[in-house]
Amino acid sequence: MKNKRKQHVISTKPPSGTRDFLPDEIRKRQYVTGVIRDVFEQYGYEPLETPAFENIETLLGKYGDEGNKLIFKILKRGEHEHTGEADLALRYDLTVPLARVVAQYQNELPKFFKRYQIQPVWRADRPARGRFREFYQCDLDSIGSTSPIVEAEILAAVCDALTKLSFSEFTLRLNHRGVLAGLLAAAGVREDLHGAALVALDKLDKIGVDGVQKEFVARGIDDRSAQACLKLFVDAGGPGDGSAADAVARIEQAIGAVPAVENLRAIVAAVEGTTAGQRIRIDRSLARGLSYYTGAIMEIAVADLQGSLGGGGRYDGLIGMFLGRDVPACGFSIGLERILVVMSERGMFPATVARGAVDIIVTIWNADRLADAIALAAELRRGGLRVEVYPEPDKLGKQFKYASGRSVPFVTIVGDDELAANAVAIKDLRSGDQTSVPRADAADFVRRRLAHNG
Amino acid sequence: MKNKRKQHVISTKPPSGTRDFLPDEIRKRQYVTGVIRDVFEQYGYEPLETPAFENIETLLGKYGDEGNKLIFKILKRGEHEHTGEADLALRYDLTVPLARVVAQYQNELPKFFKRYQIQPVWRADRPARGRFREFYQCDLDSIGSTSPIVEAEILAAVCDALTKLSFSEFTLRLNHRGVLAGLLAAAGVREDLHGAALVALDKLDKIGVDGVQKEFVARGIDDRSAQACLKLFVDAGGPGDGSAADAVARIEQAIGAVPAVENLRAIVAAVEGTTAGQRIRIDRSLARGLSYYTGAIMEIAVADLQGSLGGGGRYDGLIGMFLGRDVPACGFSIGLERILVVMSERGMFPATVARGAVDIIVTIWNADRLADAIALAAELRRGGLRVEVYPEPDKLGKQFKYASGRSVPFVTIVGDDELAANAVAIKDLRSGDQTSVPRADAADFVRRRLAHNG
Numbered sequence: 001m002k003n004k005r006k007q008h009v010i011s012t013k014p015p016s017g018t019r020d021f022l023p024d025e026i027r028k029r030q031y032v033t034g035v036i037r038d039v040f041e042q043y044g045y046e047p048l049e050t051p052a053f054e055n056i057e058t059l060l061g062k063y064g065d066e067g068n069k070l071i072f073k074i075l076k077r078g079e080h081e082h083t084g085e086a087d088l089a090l091r092y093d094l095t096v097p098l099a100r101v102v103a104q105y106q107n108e109l110p111k112f113f114k115r116y117q118i119q120p121v122w123r124a125d126r127p128a129r130g131r132f133r134e135f136y137q138c139d140l141d142s143i144g145s146t147s148p149i150v151e152a153e154i155l156a157a158v159c160d161a162l163t164k165l166s167f168s169e170f171t172l173r174l175n176h177r178g179v180l181a182g183l184l185a186a187a188g189v190r191e192d193l194h195g196a197a198l199v200a201l202d203k204l205d206k207i208g209v210d211g212v213q214k215e216f217v218a219r220g221i222d223d224r225s226a227q228a229c230l231k232l233f234v235d236a237g238g239p240g241d242g243s244a245a246d247a248v249a250r251i252e253q254a255i256g257a258v259p260a261v262e263n264l265r266a267i268v269a270a271v272e273g274t275t276a277g278q279r280i281r282i283d284r285s286l287a288r289g290l291s292y293y294t295g296a297i298m299e300i301a302v303a304d305l306q307g308s309l310g311g312g313g314r315y316d317g318l319i320g321m322f323l324g325r326d327v328p329a330c331g332f333s334i335g336l337e338r339i340l341v342v343m344s345e346r347g348m349f350p351a352t353v354a355r356g357a358v359d360i361i362v363t364i365w366n367a368d369r370l371a372d373a374i375a376l377a378a379e380l381r382r383g384g385l386r387v388e389v390y391p392e393p394d395k396l397g398k399q400f401k402y403a404s405g406r407s408v409p410f411v412t413i414v415g416d417d418e419l420a421a422n423a424v425a426i427k428d429l430r431s432g433d434q435t436s437v438p439r440a441d442a443a444d445f446v447r448r449r450l451a452h453n454g
Numbered sequence: 455m456k457n458k459r460k461q462h463v464i465s466t467k468p469p470s471g472t473r474d475f476l477p478d479e480i481r482k483r484q485y486v487t488g489v490i491r492d493v494f495e496q497y498g499y500e501p502l503e504t505p506a507f508e509n510i511e512t513l514l515g516k517y518g519d520e521g522n523k524l525i526f527k528i529l530k531r532g533e534h535e536h537t538g539e540a541d542l543a544l545r546y547d548l549t550v551p552l553a554r555v556v557a558q559y560q561n562e563l564p565k566f567f568k569r570y571q572i573q574p575v576w577r578a579d580r581p582a583r584g585r586f587r588e589f590y591q592c593d594l595d596s597i598g599s600t601s602p603i604v605e606a607e608i609l610a611a612v613c614d615a616l617t618k619l620s621f622s623e624f625t626l627r628l629n630h631r632g633v634l635a636g637l638l639a640a641a642g643v644r645e646d647l648h649g650a651a652l653v654a655l656d657k658l659d660k661i662g663v664d665g666v667q668k669e670f671v672a673r674g675i676d677d678r679s680a681q682a683c684l685k686l687f688v689d690a691g692g693p694g695d696g697s698a699a700d701a702v703a704r705i706e707q708a709i710g711a712v713p714a715v716e717n718l719r720a721i722v723a724a725v726e727g728t729t730a731g732q733r734i735r736i737d738r739s740l741a742r743g744l745s746y747y748t749g750a751i752m753e754i755a756v757a758d759l760q761g762s763l764g765g766g767g768r769y770d771g772l773i774g775m776f777l778g779r780d781v782p783a784c785g786f787s788i789g790l791e792r793i794l795v796v797m798s799e800r801g802m803f804p805a806t807v808a809r810g811a812v813d814i815i816v817t818i819w820n821a822d823r824l825a826d827a828i829a830l831a832a833e834l835r836r837g838g839l840r841v842e843v844y845p846e847p848d849k850l851g852k853q854f855k856y857a858s859g860r861s862v863p864f865v866t867i868v869g870d871d872e873l874a875a876n877a878v879a880i881k882d883l884r885s886g887d888q889t890s891v892p893r894a895d896a897a898d899f900v901r902r903r904l905a906h907n908g
Contacts, residue, residue: 010512012558012776014505015542020555022562023500023569030501042835044812044842046477047484051468051588052506052544052574053526058464072507073529075540077578084538086529088469090506101474104466108476110860112845115477120506124531134505147845149818152828160835266824273829322466358498364603370720374606375727381496381614388498391566391601406564 017125017133023357029136031353032165032340033118036138039161040116043153045140048115050097053088060089062096062321070123090122094139095318095331102143103322113143118336130341140312141331143319148263150330151296152270154312158300158332159276162309165339166348169303172279174244174267175286177293177313178260179251183284186255187228193221198287201233205306209234233285244268247282260295267296292318298332305342310334359385360410360426360446361403367393369414376412376424376439383443404429410446471579471587477811483590485807486619486794487572490592493615494570497607499594502569504551507542514543516550516775524577526587544576548593549772549785556597557776567597572790584795594766595785597773602717604784605750606724608766612754612786613730616763619793620802623757626733628698628721629740631747631767632714633705637738640709641682647675652741655687659760663688687739698722701736714749721750746772752786759796764788813839814864814880814900815857821847823868830866830878830893837897858883864900 014020021029037047059071073086080087091097094117102109118138125131140157142150155172162170184194200215207215209230216226232254248265255261264282271277281301288297288311295314302309312332320327343349362377364370370393377387388408390399396413403411413425413434424442427434428449437445468474475483491501513525527540534541545551548571556563572592579585594611596604609626616624638648654669661669663684670680686708702719709715718736725731735755742751742765749768756763766786774781797803816831818824824847831841842862844853850867857865867879867888878896881888882903891899 010776011509012512012554014554014558015507015509018505018507020505020558021501021503022555022559023502026501026503041811042840044815044840046811047475047480048477049475049480051472051474052576053469053472053588055465055469058466069532072531072542073535074544075527075529075538077526078523081527082538084529084536088526090528100466100468101476104468104474105476111856114842122506134507142845145845147824149824149828149843149845152824153831153843156828156832269825270828272825274832322464357495357500361498370601370603370606371723371726374603374610374724377607378610378728386496386498388568389603389607391596391599391603402565 015133017127017131019132019134027353027357028340028344028349031349032336032343033136033138035164036161036334036336037116037118039157039164040140042160043114043157045114045116045142045157048098048101048117049119050091050094050101050117052120053090054097054100056086056089058089058100059092059096063092067092070125072122072124091119092123093121094119094137094333095141096321098139098141098143099319099321102319102327106323109143111144114141115143116140130337132337136336138310138334138336139331140334141319141329143327143329146295146314146316146328148266148270150328151267151298151314152274152276154330154332155267155271155280155298156274156276158298158310158334159274159279161334162300163275165343167302167309170279170309171281171301172276173281173283173286173299173301174264175283175297176260176264177295177297178258179255179264179284180287182255182258182260183232183251184229187232188225189221189229193219195291197221197229199289201229201285202287202289204234204285236284244280244282251282251284263295288313296330300335302342307338308335309339309342355409356407357386358388358406358408359450360387360412361399361406361408362387362389362412363396363399363403363414364390364393365414365416365419369393369419372414372419376414376442379439380412380443380446383447385443385446400427400429409450412442469587471581471585473586473588481807481811482794482798482803485803486790486797487590487592489618490615490788490790491570491572493611493618494594496614497568497611499568499570499596499611502552502555502571503573504545504548504555504571506574507544508551508554510540510543512543512554513546513550517546521546524579526576526578545573546577547575548573548591548787549595550775552593552595552597553773553775556773556781560777563597565598568595569597570594584791586791590790592764592788592790593785594788595773595783597781597783600749600768600770600782602720602724604782605721605752605768606728606730608784608786609721609725609734609752610728610730612752612764612788613728613733615788616754617729619797621756621763624733624763625735625755626730627735627737627740627753627755628718629737629751630714630718631749631751632712633709633718633738634741636709636712636714637686637705638683641686642679643675643683647673649745651675651683653743655683655739656741656743658688658739698734698736705736705738717749742767750784754789756796761792762789763793763796809863810861811840812842812860812862813904814841814866815853815860815862816841816843816866817850817853817857817868818844818847819850819868819870819873823847823873826868826873830868830896833893834866834897834900837901839897839900854881854883863904866896 072090074088076085076087120136189197196219200212252261292315293313294316297313299311300309314330316326316328319329362373364373377389380387411427422439423436424439425436526544528542530539530541574590643651650673654666706715746769747767748770751767753765754763768784770780770782773783816827818827831843834841865881876893877890878893879890
């Protein structure tokens, strides 16, 4: 009987793979996106936002067969609804919308268009721990120039953002598509096997040297080339302790002064005078999965953390997809959801974010004092505090308990004595201390205590 | 031939009824939502965000037949795609998701849950000027108390937000569902015609007294009741010049000291000590279309502006829809999109928002100076400026032109002389003035100029 009834009850959970963000979680998300946004804007990257859905033909075919299946499609409306056809689809990433925007507004956008975009995307993936059907992407892209300044500024902005989020032990791995090709050629790997070799190399972190060696053989790379590869990429290729410039010089010894080496050297030189200068690690084995990169490849590596907090690179062939010509582009995608998880696990949020939303609750002495409570709240707000008014004339103990339960550090009490003396009693719910202060000084008093105790 | 080819070209416009927000537009939107957010948080309202889509059964049937047709439905995926069935639907408003959240997290949320939510909603309306298929709603709701403090705090928060956005000539119209019912009864309107009478009264602004009179008759209200209505609502009922307390007293004379009058009086008294105190106008004829209001009704009225910038009221019967019981609730929806239009039309954005994103562009003297340009940019950013580096060693004139075209007020020039003297030439592109300053003072110099000239 109970089960039978349950079938008629609508679930109030959010849809599978999506999340409701309650206030504490939003505060964390707003903090992180706020820091990133501020840094990006210091660098002259400008915000862009695009609609949640695109015309379906804009998205279909852009993400491969697998991607096509994961796109959420929106049913036609009205008389067409019964056809079961879709004409719109939810945004799957931020790159295709950017390519559309670059084509649509080519006469309005600056010649060098530096944009960031922080918006959700939707993928009908099977939900799993850390994998959602609605999640935010945070992309930074620089369109219109092939100058090494583009890569250097992206690396510096990413470095500043991570530092402001109080990540300290991280490096920025840097490689170049042309270096990968040059080293594979030097090792004698046939060009048609380059892709296969890179897929194997990309697993180095996970499966180790022996594993990569086996993968090479399984993918049809002859033993001699496989050995040469491991020598060139692994023995000589790790980030090492030397400077990035030294690492570039060693690559030049292996494959000559090809354009990719010159480009990498120029990027390293450009980044030198920024805070990212000390963070750069040339890593020959960095391949990243995406085949659309055409130049530099970059990735964040954090000490004691598997995987990456973000990555990117130059991809001159993609942004012009709706224009029918190549457009220089270099981008970086910051792993916002991952950063939030890591910062929560490691307790990296500042006390002001962790503490909650309200500084003080104005309690109600009795039912005749509602207007005075609201007036006091207005005074405290003018003094810069975030103030909630307890709405009902409950017993004071109940009001205190409510405030404690919400982790609000202070409450006010205005009893008959305080009212007569034009004073306010401020109770610190963490220590239990109660102090009576002149009403005009109440906001200052609380602000000082907050600054002192967090 | 040309037409034939065009059919194969994918449109790069955003889907019908949606908008791409380019940087200048986003800056305005971020400014407005930032101001509103800050004010709401000062009042202890906390942020909530819910997924873009809901399970379809959560939304269907909640918005009437007309609403059902306007819901964007998402096709089932994978093997079910061919059935043409939908299992998800895009958020249509922020109230149903709030009701779902209140039911789902009833043990985690505070007893008095004050939340704001600023997120897009989607409606398959026919697009028109000012009517979009994707638009933002900005809702403020207070759940869990019937205290007049709830209404007073909402009115004060809305008033502060509008004031901070530099609206000066506005009032907050206030009425009460129970007052409407009492006045209609006093006028002799049969209870089953109350709804019809309110619909007619709601058009007073648009069609005038004569129009309302005709509507009354058309809706079956006898002539005598219609006359009495007009007398009670219009002649005696306008906001007038008297105090809100006086207006409440006059309503009491007409319908007695019923609970609605007492509630209205308590709200007026509670709001007295806030900045909203002087803004309140009791307006007997304010009905607002939505039939779900159960208590106070409120609306923003701006001088010289047709329609409203937002409204709300108490609706104790709705938020508990998934709990199967009434839950006290009072809310206000700020017309974010309308506010943006009005502020743009009236030039109400501060100069810092209008000016654009970048304070200064670092120009490139020649191809050997890329690294120095980036280092200078890093110094200026540390000095608090938003800095873009021109990425290519183009002729200086071209670089200046680019900066002017982007409305960037300053550029740096580091020629051979400046480099030797450890100086930077700062050119003000608005006046043409060029000043050479010690490199260490460059950021301060620009900051002072910006503070002075906007």
